[in-house]
Amino acid sequence: xxxxxxxxxxxxxxxxxxxxxxxxxxxxxxxxxxxxxxxxxxxxxxxxxxxxxxxxxxxxxxxxxxxxxxxxxxxxxxxxxxxxxxxxxxxxxxxxxxxxxxxxxxxxxxxxxxx
Amino acid sequence: xxxxxxxxxxxxxxxxxxxxxxxxxxxxxxxxxxxxxxxxxxxxxxxxxxxxxxxxxxxxxxxxxxxxxxxxxxxxxxxxxxxxxxxxxxxxxxxxxxxxxxxxxxxxxxxxxx
Numbered sequence: 001x002x003x004x005x006x007x008x009x010x011x012x013x014x015x016x017x018x019x020x021x022x023x024x025x026x027x028x029x030x031x032x033x034x035x036x037x038x039x040x041x042x043x044x045x046x047x048x049x050x051x052x053x054x055x056x057x058x059x060x061x062x063x064x065x066x067x068x069x070x071x072x073x074x075x076x077x078x079x080x081x082x083x084x085x086x087x088x089x090x091x092x093x094x095x096x097x098x099x100x101x102x103x104x105x106x107x108x109x110x111x112x113x114x115x
Numbered sequence: 116x117x118x119x120x121x122x123x124x125x126x127x128x129x130x131x132x133x134x135x136x137x138x139x140x141x142x143x144x145x146x147x148x149x150x151x152x153x154x155x156x157x158x159x160x161x162x163x164x165x166x167x168x169x170x171x172x173x174x175x176x177x178x179x180x181x182x183x184x185x186x187x188x189x190x191x192x193x194x195x196x197x198x199x200x201x202x203x204x205x206x207x208x209x210x211x212x213x214x215x216x217x218x219x220x221x222x223x224x225x226x227x228x229x
Contacts, residue, residue, distance in 0.1 A: 003159075031215070042119075042206050042219030043160075056216065091160070102148050102210050104217065106160040 002026070004107035006092050012113045018080035021110045024073070025094030033104060034067060034077050035091040043091055049075060079112075087114045117142045119209050121220035128197045129228050135182075136192045136223045138207030148210040149183070149190045154222075155203040163205070166190065194225075202227045 005024040013019050025032050030051050035043035046065065048056040051072040060067065064083070069075040079086055089111050095104040118141045128134035140149070151163040166174045166183050173181050178198075182191045194201055207220040 033217075040222070042208075042221055043217075044219075045216065048215070056214075102212070103150070103162060103165055105162070106152075108159045 004092055004094055004105055006090075006107035006110055008110055009108060010111050010113075012115065013082055014115050015084055016081040018078065019082050019112065020079075021077045021090050021092075021112075023075045023077070023092030023107060025075075025092070026105055029094035029096055029105075030072070031095045031104075032069060032075050033091075033093040033095075034075070035093065037089040037091055037109070039088070046077070046090075082112075082114045084114050087112055117144070117147075117209055117211060117218050119207055119218050119220040121207055121223050123223045124221070125224045125226065127226045127228055128194070130197055130199060132197055133193060133195045134197055134225065136194075136205050136207075136225065138190045138192070138220060140188050140190065140207075140209050140218075142188070142209065142211075144211060144213055146212040148212070149181075150208040150210065150217075151179070151181070151190075151192045152206045152208060152219075153201075153203045154206065158203075160206070164192065197227050199227050199229060201225060 007022050032049040034046040037043045047060045047067050049069045067077045089109040091109045092107040093104040120139045147168045149166045152160050153163045154160040164176045164179050178195045180193045204222045206222045209218045
């Protein structure tokens with residue numbers, strides 16, 4: 001069974017440029033998470049989806065960040081415009097969903113460097 | 116609000132020895148799950164072990180075991196017969212069955228000395 005897939009693995013952009021990250025969760029997993037991980041820190045939730053619905057986006061900086069999961073499968077996280085402080089690893093994770101399996105599985109992450 | 120605390124930023128262990136990583140948490144919930152995740156340098160975060168709060172028996176996965184003290188809100192990870200491949204950041208995580216939210220600690224960097 002394929003794991004959580006993320007692309008790109010690395011991205012270098014200049015500040016004020018837009019950037020997008022893509023995630024494909026494990027097949028059959030209804031719940032999808034986007035996390036931000038700063039160097040030497042634990043992941044911090046940005047947004048959680050149940051199928052195509054964003055059920056928790058309270059930590060998403062909506063002035064510059066947006067996300068979508070249109071068909072309830074893969075998801076895209078966008079930053080526009082990027083700032084220097086956005087340099088971090090963006091992790092995607094998925095789990096089977098409510099009441100079924102609470103364990104989440106992580107993708108390899110996208111390492112973003114904003115210059 | 117729930118919190119997770121890992122008070123050891125870094126730990127070292129000799130190869131083949133045993134090491135224990137500490138984690139404490141704070142919650143008013145009775146139904147939750149606890150996890151230990153391993154993140155090798157520049158590599159993917161992977162699940163090491165999970166514990167359901169309603170289970171009194173401590174979870175075990177091969178060389179990895181936990182000491183779950185629910186009343187003390189403590190969830191430590193013991194690694195036996197440490198191997199060089201165990202070197203990584205280890206994150207303790209709390210999952211709330213009420214909010215379906217994961218909360219991670221700040222991590223402990225484990226070094227394994229040959």
